[in-house]
Amino acid sequence: MNILITGGCGFIGQNLIKKLLEQNHNIVVFDNKSLDIKNKNINFIVGNFENIDDYSYIFNNIDIVYHLISTTTPNNDRHKIEYDIRTNLIPTIKLLNICVDKKVKKIIFASSGGSIYGDSSNKHTEKDFPQPYYAYSINKLAIEHYMESFYKFENLDYTILRISNPYGKNHINKKQGFINVLIDKLKNDETVEIYGDGNIERDYIYIDDVIDALVLSIKHTKTKIFNISTGTSYTMNNIVDIVQKITNLRPKVKYLPKRNFDIQKNCLNNTLAKKELNWIPKYSLEEGIKKLLKD
Amino acid sequence: MNILITGGCGFIGQNLIKKLLEQNHNIVVFDNKSLDIKNKNINFIVGNFENIDDYSYIFNNIDIVYHLISTTTPNNDRHKIEYDIRTNLIPTIKLLNICVDKKVKKIIFASSGGSIYGDSSNKHTEKDFPQPYYAYSINKLAIEHYMESFYKFENLDYTILRISNPYGKNHINKKQGFINVLIDKLKNDETVEIYGDGNIERDYIYIDDVIDALVLSIKHTKTKIFNISTGTSYTMNNIVDIVQKITNLRPKVKYLPKRNFDIQKNCLNNTLAKKELNWIPKYSLEEGIKKLLKD
Numbered sequence: 001m002n003i004l005i006t007g008g009c010g011f012i013g014q015n016l017i018k019k020l021l022e023q024n025h026n027i028v029v030f031d032n033k034s035l036d037i038k039n040k041n042i043n044f045i046v047g048n049f050e051n052i053d054d055y056s057y058i059f060n061n062i063d064i065v066y067h068l069i070s071t072t073t074p075n076n077d078r079h080k081i082e083y084d085i086r087t088n089l090i091p092t093i094k095l096l097n098i099c100v101d102k103k104v105k106k107i108i109f110a111s112s113g114g115s116i117y118g119d120s121s122n123k124h125t126e127k128d129f130p131q132p133y134y135a136y137s138i139n140k141l142a143i144e145h146y147m148e149s150f151y152k153f154e155n156l157d158y159t160i161l162r163i164s165n166p167y168g169k170n171h172i173n174k175k176q177g178f179i180n181v182l183i184d185k186l187k188n189d190e191t192v193e194i195y196g197d198g199n200i201e202r203d204y205i206y207i208d209d210v211i212d213a214l215v216l217s218i219k220h221t222k223t224k225i226f227n228i229s230t231g232t233s234y235t236m237n238n239i240v241d242i243v244q245k246i247t248n249l250r251p252k253v254k255y256l257p258k259r260n261f262d263i264q265k266n267c268l269n270n271t272l273a274k275k276e277l278n279w280i281p282k283y284s285l286e287e288g289i290k291k292l293l294k295d
Numbered sequence: 296m297n298i299l300i301t302g303g304c305g306f307i308g309q310n311l312i313k314k315l316l317e318q319n320h321n322i323v324v325f326d327n328k329s330l331d332i333k334n335k336n337i338n339f340i341v342g343n344f345e346n347i348d349d350y351s352y353i354f355n356n357i358d359i360v361y362h363l364i365s366t367t368t369p370n371n372d373r374h375k376i377e378y379d380i381r382t383n384l385i386p387t388i389k390l391l392n393i394c395v396d397k398k399v400k401k402i403i404f405a406s407s408g409g410s411i412y413g414d415s416s417n418k419h420t421e422k423d424f425p426q427p428y429y430a431y432s433i434n435k436l437a438i439e440h441y442m443e444s445f446y447k448f449e450n451l452d453y454t455i456l457r458i459s460n461p462y463g464k465n466h467i468n469k470k471q472g473f474i475n476v477l478i479d480k481l482k483n484d485e486t487v488e489i490y491g492d493g494n495i496e497r498d499y500i501y502i503d504d505v506i507d508a509l510v511l512s513i514k515h516t517k518t519k520i521f522n523i524s525t526g527t528s529y530t531m532n533n534i535v536d537i538v539q540k541i542t543n544l545r546p547k548v549k550y551l552p553k554r555n556f557d558i559q560k561n562c563l564n565n566t567l568a569k570k571e572l573n574w575i576p577k578y579s580l581e582e583g584i585k586k587l588l589k590d
Contacts, residue, residue: 085385089380150373
């Protein structure tokens, strides 16, 4: 198949590219940089996502679009909201219009399982009421709604994966993704910073399991939204202990004041993806961390 | 109090101004036009909402902001979505930032009870899952989420009124609002156009009842979102019959093909507003139509 990936040079994108090339797909990557990959089946188009309508020609004959670009990370700076809308939401509308014009069969979107539901002590299912409360997740939810709208009125098929907290190799953002940051710091004998008392709970998922779900989404057409998660949450302090147990090294931790936009607990029910996508997550947290340490 | 109204020259705005002047409030209206009202307590500032940050000085000493501006009406034109985001959503973020900077006490937003919930055979309560599926209502919901975010992180108080389908005097859009259009056409002996078979159901509410809810929202601080509706829905054909009964004139109707973005039925539960806002809607559909015919 001919597959276009927006944001293909990011964490998820790099891992997805590897898998899709193994399966002999033809890939076009649109990002603001490129990767040093020697393979005749991949082309990198370097550009600014805000100008995606200048690049509509790269969507000719594309079957599937993976939309992975995100120009922001979770924060609560009210002065960055407009930037978020201008650089994520509006270009995504342009992208959806191009997909319709170019008769793309399907768009697959990496949404935020980690923030879209808001806080909760229960495991969220896809039927739960999303309660995003900062720009990052408000925008992700708006994009989800627009995808539904384009499906309803323009017949553009879509799958949304609400991915919890992915970790694993090629995690390029050195400040985000607690497990990756912790292991980087440990390897460099540096101190990791934790906001709050370390009891924030997250549903961490190994990147290979995320990639499996993204690939399975190519052919699935029925249900539109899936949680992609392990269904088990761990505190940051749990993670520190588990890494110590595996490595026999004690990570150095500095506790900082709690951030007011961090959700206390996030854990997602993954039953629907297992049942309908035939997705089988393979890695427990310990196995994932061991794999990451070897990578 | 010092009250600023965005979009004060529109249908809801004109009716709200009249009520607030009766109550001796000081009013600033921001809109792209002005009204011919002679009263020392009102000032009109004419400008483009997209440039609202150039007008932050008009928010000095403002206690309450009514946000009534909307640059679009429901449609399903995918090429208008970007315009909707640029002219409604982004300027609203600017507005929220100005409200924080200028220490406005509260913002009151006219949201869309008529489209935000999506289709349903039951009466929606405020706890129901919003399912907006075209740009107009996706944007309204995103604005609701941003208001919650500004309340949570910046302590900007807000009330959202999800208003069903208002009708009544000063309805300036001659194409929108079925009851007003029908009566205008009847008065001019013209034919009214109905998309579909006339069995689309709506929860029509008389404007004076909407204004009462908007005014009551100034002082209410607890619950944030209220449906403002009658709780009773009527088909367009019902409306034609009721108008005939009241006027003894048969409206001329032309039925056109159904539009794919029209929701089949919309009816909202108004129990919460009655209980917590102490709001008492006064007009039945017949009484409202009779009042409109006299106005």
